[in-house]
Amino acid sequence: MARLDVNRSGEMEVFVKVVELGGFSAAARAFRMTPSAVSKLVARLEERLGARLLNRSTRALKLTPEGCGFYERSVRILEELDEAERQAAASDAPSGRLRINTNPAFSRCILIPLLPAFLARYPSVTVELNLTDKLIDLLDERTDIAIRAGPLKNSQLTARKLGETRLVIVGSPDYLQRHGTPKSPTDLATHNRLSFSYARASVSWPLMDGATELAVAPVGSVEASDGEALRQMVLAGVGLARLAVFQVKEDLDAGRLVPVLEEHNPGDTEAIHALYLSQGQHMPARIRAFIDFLTAHVRMP
Known part of the structure; x- marks a missing residue:
């Protein structure tokens, strides 16, 4: 059971942005965070999951096999969340x-x-x-x-x-x-x-x-x-x-x-x-x- 103080969708968003932009610094600029804060967030995510998602080097970040699977699922989940919010906000179009x-x-x-x-x-x-x-x-x-x-x-x-x-x-x-x-x-x-x-x-x-x-x-x-x-x-x-x-x-x-x-x-x-x-x-x-x-x-x- 996930703890209530864990913002799992927020963690997914940051992780996906790190992967898509190729680094902590670029993701930090997108979210108006510091590179250190982004790095710590990804580290906490890996610790909570008990799996390494990214291999870090001085030149680049590479997804591990576990990281590839988590990235693909995160993208789908975030897309479904966006769709759920769009449908809930469409108050001018009765449906369901x-x-x-x-x-x-x-x-x-x-x-x-x-x-x-x-x-x-x-x-x-x-x-x-x-x-x-x-x-x-x-x-x-x-x-x-x-x-x-x-x-x-x-x-x-x-x-x-x-x-x-x-x-x-x-x-x-x-x-x-x-x-x-x-x-x-x-x-x-x-x-x-x-x-x-x-x-x-x-x-x-x-x-x-x-x-x-x-x-x-x-x-x-x-x-x-x-x-x-x-x-x-x-x-x-x-x-x-x-x-x-x-x-x-x-x-x-x-x-x-x-x-x-x-x-x-x-x-x-x-x-x-x-x-x-x-x-x-x-x-x-x-x-x-x-x-x-x-x-x-x-x-x-």
Whole structure:
């Protein structure tokens, strides 16, 4: 393990310059050092490596076999360092892998339709898309951006609001024909109420009965880890579920699903946010570009 006080790239630069310019004095002038300082630096490098890199004479310096190998590798490493710095400094050209985590419903309905335009605008960016409804640790999961619905918890993440979505209780025409359409919140007691299998900010369905606020617990035969699975269960006629309007809008428009108890719906909404680690002026261009793109193009129904 190298000691932290050893500037290995600096040693390589000086050594390479000594070889390329043919002596300590010429390298010293290039780095504005004294020839003695350069000579001592190369000597310390040889001592640390346990190998002689240069054969010294009064007329010239010659590379040893070990010195030849070290010189060639040093040149390649320094070139790669220069390239890494150039890429990191190219803040005006988004590039690289963008890791996005969101829930399956938002991905299907909102994100995936927008991605082709984003990728066409930034062809040097590649997207890695991971889908889950559960909260994740961005650092542990090596994620750049997480998109989530609902109230925000206190955290070290920065949030950009993308929009709001209304929630609606829905069922399939087949299910409602077999079990009847609920006319009041109390009618839900006889219905199969599908729910999420993880903790959410609101575990009950809020409803209004006149001026009275009610909270109906979703108790049924299916719990699912994401809203898209619940949507598929509702489409299959298994029961009722309370889902985001953006997720079921196409189903409602096509008649595959039917809203129920809308006159008792309090009209509450969930906010959609893009969450990311705050990096100030050093935020990678690919992340900044994607956040700005989402903010400009996400339209919640």
